[in-house]
Amino acid sequence: MNHPIQLPAPPLLGIYLLESRYQVLNLLRMPGFVIPTFSFPLLFYVFFAVVLNMDPHLPAYLLATYGTFAIMAPALFGFGVSVAMERSQGWLRLKQASAMPPSAYLVAKLVTSVLFAAAVLLALFTLGATLGGVRLAHNQWAGLFALLSVGTIPFCALGLWIGSAVKGQSAPGVVNLIFLPLSLLSGLWVPIQFFPKVMQGFAQLLPPYHLAQLGLGIIGLAQDQRVWLHITYLVIFTLLTLFLALRAFYRQGAE
Amino acid sequence: MENEIRGSCAVLRGVSKSFGAVQAVNQLDLNITRGELLGLLGPNGAGKTTTIQLLLGLLPADQGDISIFGANPRSRAARIRIGVMLQVSQMPPNLSCGEHLDLFRAYYPNPLPMQELVALAGLEDLLERRSGVLSGGENQRLMFALALAGNPDLLFLDEPTEGLDVLARRRFWGAIRALRDCGKSIVLTTHRIEEAEAVADRVVVLNHGSLIADGTPSEIKACFARKTIRCRTRLPVTQLARLPAVSALAQDGAIQVLQTRHAERTLAELMARDPELSELEVQGAGLEEAFLAMTEESTMEDAA
Numbered sequence: 001m002n003h004p005i006q007l008p009a010p011p012l013l014g015i016y017l018l019e020s021r022y023q024v025l026n027l028l029r030m031p032g033f034v035i036p037t038f039s040f041p042l043l044f045y046v047f048f049a050v051v052l053n054m055d056p057h058l059p060a061y062l063l064a065t066y067g068t069f070a071i072m073a074p075a076l077f078g079f080g081v082s083v084a085m086e087r088s089q090g091w092l093r094l095k096q097a098s099a100m101p102p103s104a105y106l107v108a109k110l111v112t113s114v115l116f117a118a119a120v121l122l123a124l125f126t127l128g129a130t131l132g133g134v135r136l137a138h139n140q141w142a143g144l145f146a147l148l149s150v151g152t153i154p155f156c157a158l159g160l161w162i163g164s165a166v167k168g169q170s171a172p173g174v175v176n177l178i179f180l181p182l183s184l185l186s187g188l189w190v191p192i193q194f195f196p197k198v199m200q201g202f203a204q205l206l207p208p209y210h211l212a213q214l215g216l217g218i219i220g221l222a223q224d225q226r227v228w229l230h231i232t233y234l235v236i237f238t239l240l241t242l243f244l245a246l247r248a249f250y251r252q253g254a255e
Numbered sequence: 256m257e258n259e260i261r262g263s264c265a266v267l268r269g270v271s272k273s274f275g276a277v278q279a280v281n282q283l284d285l286n287i288t289r290g291e292l293l294g295l296l297g298p299n300g301a302g303k304t305t306t307i308q309l310l311l312g313l314l315p316a317d318q319g320d321i322s323i324f325g326a327n328p329r330s331r332a333a334r335i336r337i338g339v340m341l342q343v344s345q346m347p348p349n350l351s352c353g354e355h356l357d358l359f360r361a362y363y364p365n366p367l368p369m370q371e372l373v374a375l376a377g378l379e380d381l382l383e384r385r386s387g388v389l390s391g392g393e394n395q396r397l398m399f400a401l402a403l404a405g406n407p408d409l410l411f412l413d414e415p416t417e418g419l420d421v422l423a424r425r426r427f428w429g430a431i432r433a434l435r436d437c438g439k440s441i442v443l444t445t446h447r448i449e450e451a452e453a454v455a456d457r458v459v460v461l462n463h464g465s466l467i468a469d470g471t472p473s474e475i476k477a478c479f480a481r482k483t484i485r486c487r488t489r490l491p492v493t494q495l496a497r498l499p500a501v502s503a504l505a506q507d508g509a510i511q512v513l514q515t516r517h518a519e520r521t522l523a524e525l526m527a528r529d530p531e532l533s534e535l536e537v538q539g540a541g542l543e544e545a546f547l548a549m550t551e552e553s554t555m556e557d558a559a
Contacts, residue, residue, distance in 0.1 A: 009331060009364055018361050022350055029349035029385075090343040094398075097311045097339040099331060099362040099405055 012101055019100070019108035024115060027078055037077065038120055041070035042127060044189065050131045057221060059132035061191060063124065064144060064215035068208050069188040070124055071152045074116035076179050079109045080159025081171045083249075088168030106249075110156050117152040121145055136219055143218045151211045154238040158207075161245035182208055193223060207237050264289050264409045264440045265310055270319030272305055272464075279305040281464040283319070287409070287442055292435045294451030294472075295444045297461035303444045306461065307413055310442075311339060323409065335363055338407030340398050340415050348387025352378055352397050355386060356404060363405030375430055376400035377423075391418030399427070409440045416450065428454055452476075482518040485510050485536040488529045498524050510534065 027033050049062040086092045095105060125141065128134040136144075159175070166174050183189060185199065186208035192200055203209040210230040216222035217230075224230075265287040272280040280302045287293055297303045308314040309321055312328030323333035346355065356373075360366035373379055376396045381389070386397060395418050402410060412431075416424050431454060435441055445451055451458055452472045460468040460475070468475055481502065488495070488511055496504055500517035515521040518537055526532060 009335065010361060015361055018358055022347075022354055022358050025354070026347040026349045085345075086347070089345040090341060091346050093313060094339065094341050094343050094346075094401070097313055097334070097337075097341065097411075098359060098401075099334040101331070101362075 009099075009101075012104075015101060015104050016107050016111070019104045020111040020115075023108045023112040027082075027112060027116065033077060037070075037073045037116060038123060040073070041066045041120060041124055044069070045124060045127060046131065048189070049128070058191075059128060060134045060136065060219055061216065061221050063128040063132065063134055064148075064219060064221070065188040065191070065212045067121055067124055067144065067148045067215060068151065068186075068212040069183050070120040071117035071148050072155050072179060072183065072208065074113045074120070075152050075155030076159045076162070076175045077172070078116055078159075079113045079156045080161075080163040080175055083109065083160060083163030084166050084171030085168045087163065106160070109160075110153070113156050113159075114149055114152050118145070118149050121148055140219050144215055147215055147218060148211070151214075151234070154207055154211070154234055154241065157238050157241040157245050161241055161248060164245055164248035164251075182206055186212060188212060207234060210234050262286075262288055265323050265442075266321070267306075267309070268320045270309060270316045270321060272309060272314060272317050279464050280309065280316075283461075283464065283466060285459065285466065287440060288457075289440050290435070290438050291456045292431070292441045292443065292454060294455035294458045295442060295461065296446075296448060296451055296458060299446075300463075301461040302464035303461055304413070305464070307411055307442070307444060311337070311411065335405060336408045338402035338405060338410045340402040340410075340412045342413055342417070343398060346386050346397075349385055351383050351385055352389075352400075353382040355397065356382075356400055359401045359404040365406050366404055367406045372400050372403055375403060375433075377426060392420060392423045395419055395427075396423070399430075403434075407439070410434065410442070412441065412443045414445055415443065416445070416447065481514050481516060483538045484513040484515060484518060484521060484525070485534070485538070486513075486525070486532050487511070487534045488525070488532050490525075490529050494528065495525075 045062055045066045049059040049066075053059065055061075083092070086095075092105070096102065122145075125145065158178075162174055162178070163171060186192075186203050186206045187195065188208055192203055192209070195203070204224075210233045213222050213224045214227065214230045214234075217225060217227055263286045265285075267283050267285040270280055270283045271278070283302075283306065285306075295303050295306065305314065309316055310323065310328060312321075312323075312330075312333065321328050324336050326333040328334075350358075353369075356369065356378075360369070360372075366372075367375075373382065376399045378396055378400055381393055381397070384393075386394070389397060395415065399415065402412070416427055419427060428450070431441060431443075435456075443451065443455065455472055458468070458470065458472050458475050459466060485507070487509055490511075492504060492511075495501065495511060495513060498513070498515075499520045500515045501513050501521055502516055503514035505512040505514075513521065513525075522537070
């Protein structure tokens with residue numbers, strides 16, 4: 001007779017890796033996710049920075065803002081929408097009833113979002129360095145890449161909150177309703193200096209604005225150089241959203 | 256008490272759970288004995304799903320104690336020893352059956368060998384297939400395999416034969432009996448009462464969150480047995496309803512259908528009052544009828 005209870009549980013790190021691997025594979029095989037995630041930021045960048053190149057600084061400037069735009073999609077769709085779907089399909093409940101360590105689910109979603117964000121960034125940077133003719137120091141490239149990859153986390157928290165609070169089928173709509181206005185109003189598509197004063201003030205309330213300004217700071221193009229304000233805003237936003245998200249997520253089990 | 260607990264793999268003691276004003280489970284006591292195949296029956300809203308979710312640690316109880324192999328149902332120690340089949344409308348569609356199994360097996364310290372798992376669930380030809388393109392029956396087989404992945408000692412099956420055709424159903428019950436014969440404990444909820452009747456060692460009936468019957472399928476049947484009398488008669492409905500032992504009346508075209516607790520007494524009086532009675536048929540009730548009668552009575556008592 002077996003006594004599995006006496007065997008040690010499988011190591012956590014191995015489960016995190018396998019869970020992340022399959023999470024990435026599932027999304028990679030989903031053209032409805034991969035194509036928009038890669039093509040929108042890349043096409044917009046080519047159009048505004050390369051075709052309509054109105055200013056010699058523009059290709060570098062837009063690299064930071066479209067980079068911010070690019071990392072939001074994996075976080076909001078890859079994390080948020082997939083949590084909402086799996087929750088309403090009953091899949092999440094089955095996983096929670098299994099011996100999966102509860103943290104593995106969220107860790108894998110986070111790892112997956114950051115990996116997709118990093119992949120889109122690499123594609124965008126390659127475009128910037130070739131077609132866009134952007135010239136940056138090595139540490140500027142590396143700094144921008146690291147900043148925006150880590151910058152995925154606040155949007156993962158936002159995605160988790162939406163995914164835990166909204167029903168599966170309405171999640172893509174709700175995410176678009178947040179994602180697109182947030183991008184436009186934070187000055188990710190069109191530089192913020194072209195906005196009327198009121199809208200420039202409003203942009204300061206939005207998280208992508210602060211991430212983009214930090215990115216622009218790394219390449220010496222920020223017009224708002226209050227670095228600590230941006231960092232403080234993003235940290236507080238992340239903690240607050242994460243608190244609300246985890247509360248909503250764990251309350252699901254109690255429905 | 257000690258002995259009782261030792262022979263149990265799952266225990267609920269005085270467990271209550273309500274959602275707002277709705278009392279879903281009310282002071283429920285239930286022991287799941289090792290090695291038994293327990294059928295959990297009840298109409299919709301009886302508290303079956305809530306009871307399963309409490310046992311799986313997916314819901315916290317308002318009151319009472321729940322243990323799985325002596326452990327908290329939310330603990331990994333408990334979850335490592337159970338396997339679960341729940342209603343899932345879709346799983347991540349772009350992973351193959353083999354990949355899903357690979358991941359689930361990794362959660363457990365002592366998973367079933369892949370080949371054995373695949374053979375038990377009949378997934379031999381489906382390992383490479385993406386789960387998003389499976390038919391309903393294939394999907395259920397994959398769910399069954401996921402439930403068995405960790406080589407559980409206690410298996411929870413929620414409506415496991417939904418979407419299976421007759422052949423797949425027979426194969427499924429064959430696998431379930433084989434598992435029970437290896438000493439696994441199995442808890443099954445189903446609304447197909449004839450299935451519970453055919454495979455369960457013990458049947459527990461819930462209604463309005465309380466246990467209203469507990470016994471072997473034949474005890475449940477004997478306890479709540481009803482016979483159905485069908486006949487063509489000129490007696491008015493008001494008189495039929497007053498016949499001895501009659502519990503329910505219905506009409507099927509020109510035929511009167513009477514439910515009775517005591518067919519002989521009802522029939523004697525019926526024949527005495529209507530000598531021209533014709534097309535008489537008397538049928539015994541299956542568990543299905545017994546079960547319906549029982550839950551209806553319990554509902555009427557509640558209403559009274």
